[in-house]
Amino acid sequence: xxxxxxxxxxxxxxxxxxxxxxxxxxxxxxxxxxxxxxxxxxxxxxxxxxxxxxxxxxxxxxxxxxxxxxxxxxxxxxxxxxxxxxxxxxxxxxxxxxxxxxxxxxxxxxxxxxxxxxxxxxxxxxxxxxxxxxxxxxxxxxxxxxxxxxxxxxxxxxxxxxxxxxxxxxxxxxxxxxxxxxxxxxxxxxxxxxxxxxxxxxxxxxxxxxxxxxxxxxxxxxxxxxxxxxxxxxxxxxxxxxxxxxxxxxxxxxxxxxxxxxxxxxxxxxxxxxxxxxxxxxxxxxxxxxxxxxxxxxxxxxxxxxxxxxxxxxxxxxxxxxxxxxxxxxxxxxxxxxxxxxxxxxxxxxxxxxxxxxxxxxxxxxxxxxxxxxxxxxxxxxxxxxxxxxxxxxxxxxxxxxxxxxxxxxxxxxxxxxxxxxxxxxxxxxxxxxxxxxxx
Amino acid sequence: xxxxxxxxxxxxxxxxxxxxxxxxxxxxxxxxxxxxxxxxxxxxxxxxxxxxxxxxxxxxxxxxxxxxxxxxxxxxxxxxxxxxxxxxxxxxxxxxxxxxxxxxxxxxxxxxxxxxxxxxxxxxxxxxxxxxxxxxxxxxxxxxxxxxxxxxxxxxxxxxxxxxxxxxxxxxxxxxxxxxxxxxxxxxxxxxxxxxxxxxxxxxxxxxxxxxxxxxxxxxxxxxxxxxxxxxxxxxxxxxxxxxxxxxxxxxxxxxxxxxxxxxxxxxxxxxxxxxxxxxxxxxxxxxxxxxxxxxxxxxxxxxxxxxxxxxxxxxxxxxxxxxxxxxxxxxxxxxxxxxxxxxxxxxxxxxxxxxxxxxxxxxxxxxxxxxxxxxxxxxxxxxxxxxxxxxxxxxxxxxxxxxxxxxxxxxxxxxxxxxxxxxxxxxxxxxxxxxxxxx
Numbered sequence: 052x053x054x055x056x057x058x059x060x061x062x063x064x065x066x067x068x069x070x071x072x073x074x075x076x077x078x079x080x081x082x083x084x085x086x087x088x089x090x091x092x093x094x095x096x097x098x099x100x101x102x103x104x105x106x107x108x109x110x111x112x113x114x115x116x117x118x119x120x121x122x123x124x125x126x127x128x129x130x131x132x133x134x135x136x137x138x139x140x141x142x143x144x145x146x147x148x149x150x151x152x153x154x155x156x157x158x159x160x161x162x163x164x165x166x167x168x169x170x171x172x173x174x175x176x177x178x179x180x181x182x183x184x185x186x187x188x189x190x191x192x193x194x195x196x197x198x199x200x201x202x203x204x205x206x207x208x209x210x211x212x213x214x215x216x217x218x219x220x221x222x223x224x225x226x227x228x229x230x231x232x233x234x235x236x237x238x239x240x241x242x243x244x245x246x247x248x249x250x251x252x253x254x255x256x257x258x259x260x261x262x263x264x265x266x267x268x269x270x271x272x273x274x275x276x277x278x279x280x281x282x283x284x285x286x287x288x289x290x291x292x293x294x295x296x297x298x299x300x301x302x303x304x305x306x307x308x309x310x311x312x313x314x315x316x317x318x319x320x321x322x323x324x325x326x327x328x329x330x331x332x333x334x335x336x337x338x339x340x341x342x343x344x345x346x347x348x349x350x351x352x353x354x355x356x357x358x359x360x361x362x363x364x365x366x367x368x369x370x371x372x373x374x375x376x377x378x379x380x381x382x383x384x385x386x387x388x389x390x391x392x393x394x395x396x397x398x399x400x401x402x403x404x405x406x407x408x409x410x411x412x413x414x415x416x417x418x419x420x421x422x423x424x425x426x427x428x429x430x431x432x433x434x435x436x437x438x439x440x441x442x443x444x445x446x447x448x449x450x451x452x453x454x455x456x457x458x459x460x461x462x463x464x465x466x467x468x469x470x471x472x473x474x475x476x477x478x479x480x481x482x483x484x485x486x487x488x489x490x491x
Numbered sequence: 492x493x494x495x496x497x498x499x500x501x502x503x504x505x506x507x508x509x510x511x512x513x514x515x516x517x518x519x520x521x522x523x524x525x526x527x528x529x530x531x532x533x534x535x536x537x538x539x540x541x542x543x544x545x546x547x548x549x550x551x552x553x554x555x556x557x558x559x560x561x562x563x564x565x566x567x568x569x570x571x572x573x574x575x576x577x578x579x580x581x582x583x584x585x586x587x588x589x590x591x592x593x594x595x596x597x598x599x600x601x602x603x604x605x606x607x608x609x610x611x612x613x614x615x616x617x618x619x620x621x622x623x624x625x626x627x628x629x630x631x632x633x634x635x636x637x638x639x640x641x642x643x644x645x646x647x648x649x650x651x652x653x654x655x656x657x658x659x660x661x662x663x664x665x666x667x668x669x670x671x672x673x674x675x676x677x678x679x680x681x682x683x684x685x686x687x688x689x690x691x692x693x694x695x696x697x698x699x700x701x702x703x704x705x706x707x708x709x710x711x712x713x714x715x716x717x718x719x720x721x722x723x724x725x726x727x728x729x730x731x732x733x734x735x736x737x738x739x740x741x742x743x744x745x746x747x748x749x750x751x752x753x754x755x756x757x758x759x760x761x762x763x764x765x766x767x768x769x770x771x772x773x774x775x776x777x778x779x780x781x782x783x784x785x786x787x788x789x790x791x792x793x794x795x796x797x798x799x800x801x802x803x804x805x806x807x808x809x810x811x812x813x814x815x816x817x818x819x820x821x822x823x824x825x826x827x828x829x830x831x832x833x834x835x836x837x838x839x840x841x842x843x844x845x846x847x848x849x850x851x852x853x854x855x856x857x858x859x860x861x862x863x864x865x866x867x868x869x870x871x872x873x874x875x876x877x878x879x880x881x882x883x884x885x886x887x888x889x890x891x892x893x894x895x896x897x898x899x900x901x902x903x904x905x906x907x908x909x910x911x912x913x914x915x916x917x918x919x920x921x922x923x924x925x926x927x928x929x930x931x
Contacts, residue, residue, distance in 0.1 A: 071786075082646070083644070086823055193636075196637070197641070201625070202808070204519060204523070206522070329772065346511075346803065350632055350795075351791075352790070354788065354789060354791060355790075371643045378816070
């Protein structure tokens with residue numbers, strides 16, 4: 052029996068992930084052919100900077116295109132892999148061109164998908180090809196496949212994840228070393244772990260891109276990045292981390308998506324999570340995701356969220372699926388069947404919170420804060436005031452609230468900010484316990 | 492556009508998992524049809540005891556067969572779901588008959604697959620149909636799909652898992668309550684968590700069945716249940732658990748499969764694992780699996796390992812894949828391409844161990860034990876002797892060794908057993924750290 056014809060791949064972008072993908076495809080050619088029943092063959096590549104020769108792979112004998120969009124149109128490829136990055140520009144053009152020419156698209160580009168995923172999925176459906184993006188979320192962890200296929204029997208109640216390795220690395224290192232945010236960020240940039248412009252990571256935007264995709268997959272609605280509430284981690288201080296630990300918590304930047312009463316809540320912000328929770332243990336650059344299914348209960352997935360080989364592993368998994376003939380709508384359902392998302396605004400949240408006030412160490416401050424909180428029916432579970440003055444002579448007053456309304460917190464924080472002894476804007480970090488997910 | 496014809500399912504066995512499966516298929520009929528592009532329809536069922544009517548589902552209007560094998564032959568089914576259980580007899584006959592008639596088989600029967608999986612996979616290949624078994628390993632966790640598809644780019648170095656919820660529940664409860672093994676087992680049996688004949692669970696056989704399947708999937712070799720080294724948990728006492736915790740460990744029953752030097756080590760036995768490890772945190776009836784891939788690094792999967800709905804969720808995932816046209820060899824590769832497994836015997840293991848000696852509290856006992864160990868080049872890292880006498884007047888002497896040869900441990904334990912003060916056979920529990928999996 053002769054082997055079926057090869058599955059031809061055009062590779063746009065030969066950076067970290069592109070290089071990792073090419074490396075795996077070349078090194079594992081026989082391995083993959085055995086498992087797919089046909090060869091996975093790189094037939095063209097495009098990269099502005101490279102010459103197709105890197106330490107980890109050599110594409111110098113494979114046809115090169117200066118223009119990636121031209122490659123997407125002309126190369127004899129079954130699938131085009133887009134690893135250029137960016138929301139608009141060449142990345143988008145490559146995907147659109149490939150789909151228009153009836154080629155599958157595999158991409159790791161969460162920003163592009165969060166903004167244009169639906170349009171691309173529709174373009175793919177029109178041509179009867181696939182848009183695949185396992186690599187766009189949580190690197191090498193097969194979370195897209197798990198949500199779309201492995202948990203297909205489940206209506207998801209929530210998806211909660213640590214989805215950005217840079218933020219998790221910074222928070223983990225702050226907890227370990229006690230160094231301030233800015234020092235660790237600067238070091239990470241020097242070491243190449245964090246981008247020169249780190250705002251996508253530390254402001255929570257990258258997490259929000261991924262969360263919007265996860266939520267669409269989990270709940271079967273249209274991707275709606277614009278309704279994601281987004282806060283970053285830049286305001287977190289070593290003081291917060293120390294106090295959180297004293298209270299039995301870790302601070303993590305989470306993406307949280309919940310569906311209830313026909314609405315979907317999507318939010319990205321720092322959280323205090325119990326030290327005993329699975330998510331608290333995800334350290335360093337790792338990612339971790341908890342999915343609450345109505346039939347299977349909670350399942351948890353953890354692993355490398357970034358890196359050329361880990362992310363390349365996910366790109367190759369998508370290519371292998373396509374080579375074996377797997378055909379799937381990009382977001383679990385055909386675009387026409389996806390429900391419009393009705394957002395549940397974060398202002399409707401009810402939950403506990405950690406509040407940190409910086410105030411001059413004078414009598415009556417705690418009483419004044421307590422008064423502001425009680426006016427909004429916010430009751431205090433714990434008050435910590437250890438009296439370590441900082442350089443400005445301020446001391447932190449830490450309050451953990453009982454469950455309360457988000458909007459009451461906003462008002463109370465406004466009124467406390469007006470207390471004369473207050474030396475900084477108060478900081479609020481939400482406490483999330485995922486108690487509903489403990490029972491399986 | 493008219494919907495394609497339904498995907499027809501015949502259900503053999505309507506116990507816990509069968510009932511859960513039927514419940515999901517009926518409750519989620521629309522949901523699943525939307526996601527699969529066609530209806531998943533139960534067209535026949537067979538169960539010796541039921542009348543097709545349970546609290547969670549009603550099949551009384553669906554054709555019933557007294558003989559499940561007859562159903563597998565005659566019902567107009569695309570797939571036959573085997574949830575009868577057992578290594579031989581009707582379960583095997585149902586699968587063989589269904590495959591012979593060109594129907595897909597979906598099963599949760601790890602015992603059957605561990606013994607006859609290759610023959611069944613071959614029979615499926617001959618007819619161009621599939622043998623699917625997501626539900627056979629770790630209940631609702633999509634680990635089979637992750638290994639076979641999500642991690643296809645990876646050569647696995649090891650797979651390590653807590654694969655039996657009953658054992659993990661007993662060990663977790665021993666740690667929490669300090670009660671002895673036999674009490675908790677008896678209570679679990681009364682509550683229906685443990686089987687009336689619990690030996691498959693507590694002797695490690697169920698874990699070994701699952702491990703043999705995981706290893707075949709992970710390493711691409713023929714299922715080889717006979718070469719799995721198996722030890723159960725019945726010898727573990729609360730004393731061991733307390734001492735393990737004092738030393739920074741939890742005791743877990745693990746299935747461990749590693750490939751190195753072209754050989755595969757498969758073993759099931761209690762282990763001391765660091766309290767800081769992911770696997771140590773898998774509590775109660777949950778399952779957890781760590782996979783070490785050469786490209787993605789370590790990934791970790793956790794969730795419900797048993798229960799009608801959780802396991803039914805996995806059965807339905809397999810059915811949905813088949814309904815959508817997914818076709819896969821059962822063990823990642825066609826049977827003819829699976830390598831024969833060359834076992835690496837456990838006697839070649841090199842590692843640390845926890846040793847518990849019960850001895851009369853007389854001077855010189857530790858010195859005599861130490862002498863026996865040193866004769867085999869086993870050096871001691873820690874010695875604990877807290878002197879709590881048990882009813883027989885014996886005290887436990889706990890020794891943690893440095894890395895040593897498994898065979899040296901065997902000899903040393905033989906010689907220590909002959910020390911006159913020894914009142915019980917010494918117990919050895921291997922220490923496993925998975926250090927190689929920490930770096931990603």
